[in-house]
Amino acid sequence: xxxxxxxxxxxxxxxxxxxxxxxxxxxxxxxxxxxxxxxxxxxxxxxxxxxxxxxxxxxxxxxxxxxxxxxxxxxxxxxxxxxxxxxxxxxxxxxxxxxxxx
Numbered sequence: 001x002x003x004x005x006x007x008x009x010x011x012x013x014x015x016x017x018x019x020x021x022x023x024x025x026x027x028x029x030x031x032x033x034x035x036x037x038x039x040x041x042x043x044x045x046x047x048x049x050x051x052x053x054x055x056x057x058x059x060x061x062x063x064x065x066x067x068x069x070x071x072x073x074x075x076x077x078x079x080x081x082x083x084x085x086x087x088x089x090x091x092x093x094x095x096x097x098x099x100x101x102x
Contacts, residue, residue, distance in 0.1 A: 014070070021074025028081045035073065041092040049086045053079060 035041050056078045063071030 002102045018070050018074070021070055022077075023076040025074045025081065028078075028085050032081060032085050033087065034093060039092050041089040042094045043092075044085065044089045046086060046089050046093075049082055049089065053082045053086065056082065 031044065035044065056075050059074055059075040060079065063069070063075060
């Protein structure tokens, strides 16, 4: 019987990649929960969210081209979380502060 070490060779690479993807995908969750709880979003940058959504969407395209399921899945979750945050910003923003300044 051969012992299986999950932290050897290719397994470590896969585990590290999945962990990084999951943590990145859920990184906006605390802001989502805070915005839902306080019903305030004036400190959230919509431009940052839009840029982030575009960048993460490109990661999904990259994952599709490479046929890399962990990249596709984790970045898909990230896009959904970031779109949720953008929708919350639209709902709870201070209506007097609608300015997209660079």
